Amino acid sequence: MDLVFSAEELAFRDEVREFLRTHLPDDIRETTRRNPSYIDREMMVRWQKILYEQGWIAPAWPKEYGGTGWNLVQRYLFDEEYQAADCPRVSPFGLMMVGPVLYTFGTAAQKERYLPKILSSEHLWCQGYSERGSGSDLASLQTRAVPDGDDYVINGHKIWTSHAHHADMMFCLTRTNSEGKRQEGITFLLIPMDTPGITVRPIVSIDQNHYLNEVFFDDVRVPAENRIGEENKGWTYAKFLLGHERTGVAGVSKSKRKVERLHEVAAAESDGGRPLIEDASFARRLADIETRLTALEFTQLRLLARDRDGETSGGEPSMLKIRGSEIEQDLNEAAIEAIGYYAGPYPNEAPRPEANAPGIGPDHAEGKMAEHLLRRAATIYGGSNEIQRGIIAKMVLEL
Ligand SMILES: Cc1cc2nc3c(=O)[nH]c(=O)nc-3n(C[C@H](O)[C@H](O)[C@H](O)COP(=O)(O)OP(=O)(O)OC[C@H]3O[C@@H](n4cnc5c(N)ncnc54)[C@H](O)[C@@H]3O)c2cc1C
Incomplete structure (x- = not known):
């Protein structure tokens, strides 16, 4: 993408680059480089606190709530530098999901x-939306919250709850009314994870890691003071939050970093005695992905600009989600095919910082299979791509 930045913008970019270069701890950089999806709580919190001290933990939040006050170009540049420096993903559930809900709909006491x-990362959050049988059809959720004096009493369960085992708090959709329209009987509650009666059970995913959980209440x-907004109006806040979630999952800068890596891999791997990058069909495949990624980047920038101007989003977050997840999967798949046999032995052990066994095969193979396997779910989580297509059909095409 050929953007012309002003001198101030370039100075800002240099400042970010220098800060990330000098402040990202080596062990965290190395772990993220090996496997972008692997991060444990200690590393996550250590890194988030560094960003917090710098005042850069919440680029998109308004300044009055502790955000940076950066304009869109600055946010764009920060994101680019962040990915290029192999910084780990911050926990999105507080910063990108419930945070905006809180400062938009929360009471003064809740915000405070x-x-x-x-x-400050004192609280890590998780998202209690999905249930068995209530994923795409989220409005059918059954976890009950019954008012009792000044409290709600919750019974039921959630599934696929990412990072629930690390989390201090959950934002949770509960059913408070079973009469009438299903969407009008849902209440949005904030639940401390150490509350008696909560059980968290692990789900080990196909990459042999533990990110996912079932949570029983x-x-x-x-x-009741932990309720966001009005009782039975939780669907409104839930939808607002999903819009934020889907914009985030476009992952443009992350995919751009993967493109760079794939170029390196294809230059290092050979096919028929020549570097793979010189193979016409592989080069064409790479060019196709890059072209789609550039188009996605422009779409995302357009959407950000419209958000800034206060125009409401229609189906754009869904478009970003579909395209972003497809591109990410194509990149992972191309990397696995480029590496060939040696992509296989790394489902789990190599990405962990504590693993000390020598690697089998080239360094660039590490973590690729784990990332490929885990991100098969990218077209499912955050609302499956089929559901996103349904949203576009309804909101944009008015079908
Ligand atoms: C790695 C991962 C992390 C996750 N993290 C979280 C989390 O932290 N918190 C949380 O609450 N949830 C989380 N989820 C759950 C996720 O949001 C759901 O998996 C997703 O919404 C799909 O729901 P489901 O799994 O019940 O599938 P289903 O809804 O049963 O769908 C099954 C299939 O049918 C298709 N389908 C369903 N309805 C329609 C329709 N109307 N039109 C067309 N096709 C349809 C779907 O696209 C899908 O292919 C996570 C999931 C994964 C895989």
């Missing part, structure tokens, strides 16, 4: 209580 702890008591 939760926002600073999201910024057995007479879990939560004060």
